[in-house]
Amino acid sequence: xxxxxxxxxxxxxxxxxxxxxxxxxxxxxGSAADWAYTGMAVxxxxxxxxxxxxxxxxxxxxxxxxxxxxxxxxxxxxxIRPSNRGLLDALTGADQLVFVSRRGAARYGVLAVxxxxxxxxxxxxxxxxxTASPVRGFALFALxxxxxxxxxxxxxxxxATAAQFRLDRAGVAxxxxxxxxxxxxxxxxxxxxEYRRERLSIRMADGRVRTLQVGYLLSDPAIVAExxxxxxxxxxxxxxxxxxxLHALGASPRWGVGATSDS
Numbered sequence: 001x002x003x004x005x006x007x008x009x010x011x012x013x014x015x016x017x018x019x020x021x022x023x024x025x026x027x028x029x030g031s032a033a034d035w036a037y038t039g040m041a042v043x044x045x046x047x048x049x050x051x052x053x054x055x056x057x058x059x060x061x062x063x064x065x066x067x068x069x070x071x072x073x074x075x076x077x078x079x080i081r082p083s084n085r086g087l088l089d090a091l092t093g094a095d096q097l098v099f100v101s102r103r104g105a106a107r108y109g110v111l112a113v114x115x116x117x118x119x120x121x122x123x124x125x126x127x128x129x130x131t132a133s134p135v136r137g138f139a140l141f142a143l144x145x146x147x148x149x150x151x152x153x154x155x156x157x158x159x160a161t162a163a164q165f166r167l168d169r170a171g172v173a174x175x176x177x178x179x180x181x182x183x184x185x186x187x188x189x190x191x192x193x194e195y196r197r198e199r200l201s202i203r204m205a206d207g208r209v210r211t212l213q214v215g216y217l218l219s220d221p222a223i224v225a226e227x228x229x230x231x232x233x234x235x236x237x238x239x240x241x242x243x244x245x246l247h248a249l250g251a252s253p254r255w256g257v258g259a260t261s262d263s
Contacts, residue, residue, distance in 0.1 A: 009091040009098065016088050016223065016249045040070055040144055047141065058126035059138060065119030066141045069148030072112035076155050080105050081198070081215050088249065089218035095169055095242045099224055101162030101216045105155065112152030119145035163200070163212035165224060169238045172228060174202070176212045183210070190232040195225040202228075223249070 047063050080102065091098040123142040166173040171186040189205040198215030214221035227245070231238050240248050 009093045009096070010243075011090070012092050012243075012246060013087065013089045013218075014246055014249075015086055016246075017086050037070060037074060040066075043140065043144075044070070047138070056126070058122045058129065061122035062119045062126065062138060062141050062145070065115045065122065066144045066148065068115035069112045069119065069145060069152065072108045072115065073148055073151045073155070076105055076108040076112075080108065084218055084220050086223075087218070087220055088223055088246065092243045092246070097165075097167040097227075097241055097245065099165040099167075099217055099219050101159075101164055101214075102218055103159050103162055103216065105216055106159040109152040109155030109157075109159065112148050112155065116145040116149035116152060120149070158198075158213050159216050161213050162216040163214055164217075165228075167227065167231065167241050169241050172231075174210070174212060176210075187232050187235070187238060190228070193225055193229050193232075195221060200225055 044067050051060055051063060120142060161176055163174055163176040171184055173182050173184040175182045185204055191205055192203040194201040199211050200214045200221060201209055201211045203209050217224060
């Protein structure tokens with residue numbers, strides 16, 4: 001899909017396949033986080049059954065708020081961040097590529113934080129209310145709200161500081177942080193990259209290392225990391241920067257649609 005954008009750049013959204021290399025297992029099914037959230041979901045379901053027979057307004061608010069917080073975190077973790085797997089979504093020009101991030105994901109963090117605060121507030125009021133003594137047995141749901149509060153803050157921070165990249169034949173420029181300035185590195189000055197757990201570390205010739213949040217990139221961060229490595233290691237391939245890189249990726253056995261997925 002292509003959409004015209006101001007200037008000479010054109011937005012391209014192309015599925016080029018998933019890497020057969022194990023770059024996505026950090027957040028894949030079966031992780032500790034999956035079990036933790038599944039356990040919380042079971043507890044919330046049991047609480048729903050209890051409330052059906054013996055309800056308390058404040059306790060019900062705690063339950064609903066905890067569920068809403070977990071839902072917001074799970075939507076972000078399962079649908080928003082993994083949605084870029086195998087996808088190249090970039091602004092392309094004759095000799096330039098721009099990769100941007102989905103900073104709007106912060107709204108899920110805001111929802112998680114707001115729901116958690118409501119749940120915690122209701123819990124405190126219920127504990128202070130003599131007629132709501134059963135709520136003392138629901139301290140675990142207050143803890144659930146605390147965990148969702150922490151996760152919500154992490155989502156807001158990560159999406160607000162998400163990186164964006166601009167590649168041309170001379171090098172790569174990147175920006176990170178809500179108000180961070182753009183920093184440029186020539187290809188010949190780029191000494192190595194490491195992509196792990198939604199972070200991309202760029203090592204430069206002067207010894208500096210910049211670690212960037214790439215979990216919210218519209219493009220698969222594994223594709224972006226491989227592009228950076230390829231252009232840094234192979235001067236001849238830098239001529240592909242721009243529109244031609246899409247055809248090169250589509251024809252590559254590593255990134256072709258027929259490549260074996262690891263998730």
